[in-house]
Amino acid sequence: xxxxxxxxxxxxxxxxxxxxxxxxxxxxxxxxxxxxxxxxxxxxxxxxxxxxxxxxxxxxxxxxxxxxxxxxxxxxxxxxxxxxxxxxxxxxxxxxxxxxxxxxxxxxxxxxxxxxxxxxxxxxxxxxxxxxxxxxxxxxxxxxxxxxxxxxxxxxxxxxxxxxxxxxxxxxxxxxxxxxxxxxxxxxxxxxxxxxxxxxxxxxxxxxxxxxxxxxxxxxxxxxxxxxxxxxxxxxxxxxxxxxxxxxxxxxxxxxxxxxxxxxxxxxxxxxxx
Numbered sequence: 543x544x545x546x547x548x549x550x551x552x553x554x555x556x557x558x559x560x561x562x563x564x565x566x567x568x569x570x571x572x573x574x575x576x577x578x579x580x581x582x583x584x585x586x587x588x589x590x591x592x593x594x595x596x597x598x599x600x601x602x603x604x605x606x607x608x609x610x611x612x613x614x615x616x617x618x619x620x621x622x623x624x625x626x627x628x629x630x631x632x633x634x635x636x637x638x639x640x641x642x643x644x645x646x647x648x649x650x651x652x653x654x655x656x657x658x659x660x661x662x663x664x665x666x667x668x669x670x671x672x673x674x675x676x677x678x679x680x681x682x683x684x685x686x687x688x689x690x691x692x693x694x695x696x697x698x699x700x701x702x703x704x705x706x707x708x709x710x711x712x713x714x715x716x717x718x719x720x721x722x723x724x725x726x727x728x729x730x731x732x733x734x735x736x737x738x739x740x741x742x743x744x745x746x747x748x749x750x751x752x753x754x755x756x757x758x759x760x761x762x763x764x765x766x767x768x769x770x771x772x773x774x775x776x777x778x779x780x781x782x783x784x785x786x787x788x789x790x791x792x793x794x795x796x797x798x799x800x801x802x803x804x805x806x807x808x809x810x811x812x813x814x815x816x
Contacts, residue, residue: 544749547655547750548575548651549574549652564600564602565604577651580609584603585603586602586762587648609624610625610638615699626720632776646695646696650690650692651690657677657678657679658677658745659676683785692753694719697715698714699713720748723741726781727741738786752783753775787807790805
């Protein structure tokens with residue numbers, strides 16, 4: 543799954559990477575090293591500009607709320623639970639299928655966090671000596687330092703309790719598509735001690751679907767609406783592109799936010815050994 547990620551790149555950097563034609567400076571977001579559900583996030587999408595004479599799709603960098611609210615929802619309350627959509631079923635689930643066919647986006651990140659329960663902690667929990675096991679967070683990121691381009695969907699929701707001219711009358715929300723985690727060996731060693739997980743599947747059975755640059759245009763193209771054609775784009779990237787390393791348990795608290803959260807530890811913190 544993807545329940546937390548880091549996004550430190552600014553709009554100018556992202557505009558260059560994704561060849562963005564339009565973005566609004568007033569929508570710029572501060573670097574966020576602990577992005578959590580319901581936060582405002584960047585998304586890259588191809589869409590005609592409202593009220594423009596030219597109807598062609600324009601590559602845009604937009605600010606959306608993480609947690610998709612379907613257009614038919616009566617209230618936006620379920621958005622916080624709809625942060626992820628499974629690649630295997632996204633084309634058929636009522637909450638996602640319309641967006642999958644017409645409103646796809648890329649959600650740029652530095653990488654994502656995932657938590658592992660150490661074997662020792664699990665044993666204590668089973669024995670009843672601990673009510674809740676302590677989990678070790680890992681940061682998963684492209685080994686070459688490139689952007690982590692997560693496949694996403696976006697949707698519009700109209701708040702009928704507000705007048706048309708109200709700035710919050712329309713919500714634009716998004717969801718990250720996930721796939722089965724890789725079982726192939728990670729690049730490098732997960733922590734200098736080498737006692738961490740050796741594949742992403744050792745950390746969690748799911749991971750965000752990363753789109754390599756050669757698939758960005760096809761994924762964002764709103765003219766592509768054939769479901770079976772689009773499902774062909776949901777293939778995981780080649781193996782061996784990712785690395786993972788342990789980071790401080792401070793990231794587990796959403797109030798903590800700073801570049802220190804990405805600092806690589808030599809090994810899992812005491813009490814959370816893998």
